[in-house]
Amino acid sequence: MNKEEQVMMSLRELVNKMAWLNKFKMQESLRGYKSSEVHYIEYIGRNSDSNVTKLAESLYMTRGAISKMTRKLIKKGAIESYQKPDNKKEIYFRLTKQGQEVYNIHEELHKEFQERDKVVFEQITEEQLDSMLNFVEKYNRHLDEEMKKRGY
Template identity: 65%
Template structure:
């Protein structure tokens, strides 16, 4: 196995381990909410003026799927839609108080997981972080280019 295959396999293994380790706690605390719903809630909270297009590009879901998800989240009272006074065409989303509760629970879980893993990250030097982040950014740009070739939206920078 060459090194690029090994790196990709190790990334997959790492991601699968994190998912497995976090899954039970996430499902217990966020019972009744699907990962796609929680990720939409997270995106809306962290990005002003979130709309279907931005959500679709960021979460790599179709606009149709996002529209259905937004309708469900509104019916659950987790988000609300709004329009800007100067743009009556575009519909944006923001969290309700109930949506913020879900967002905060999710953030608390991530903080707990970061604390659990701090012993590993505390040993990483700035240069090592820079090298890892540089590789991830280059690979991500490459994948964005490949996605664009297929005519699928690219995550905005």
């Protein structure tokens, strides 16, 4: 296995381990919500005037999948739809009180996980972090270009 393959395999393993470790605490704290639902709530909580198009682009999902999930979250009482007085065509989403509570719990869990993993980041130099960020940014740009080629 070459170094590129080692990097990719290690990144997948890292993400899988983080997901596994975080999963139990997330499920316990966010009962009744699936991970995908929490990601929608997180996006809507962080971005005002969220609509189907913005959600689809940011979460790399189809507009149909977004519409289905937003209907589900409206039914659960986590989000609500609204229209702007000057634009009756577009439908936007915002968190309800219940959705804001889910969002807040999720944010607190992220802080808890960050605190748990802080010991690793304390051992890494600023230069190493910059190098990792540089790699991730380059790889992201490459994937963006590949997605454009495929019409996404």
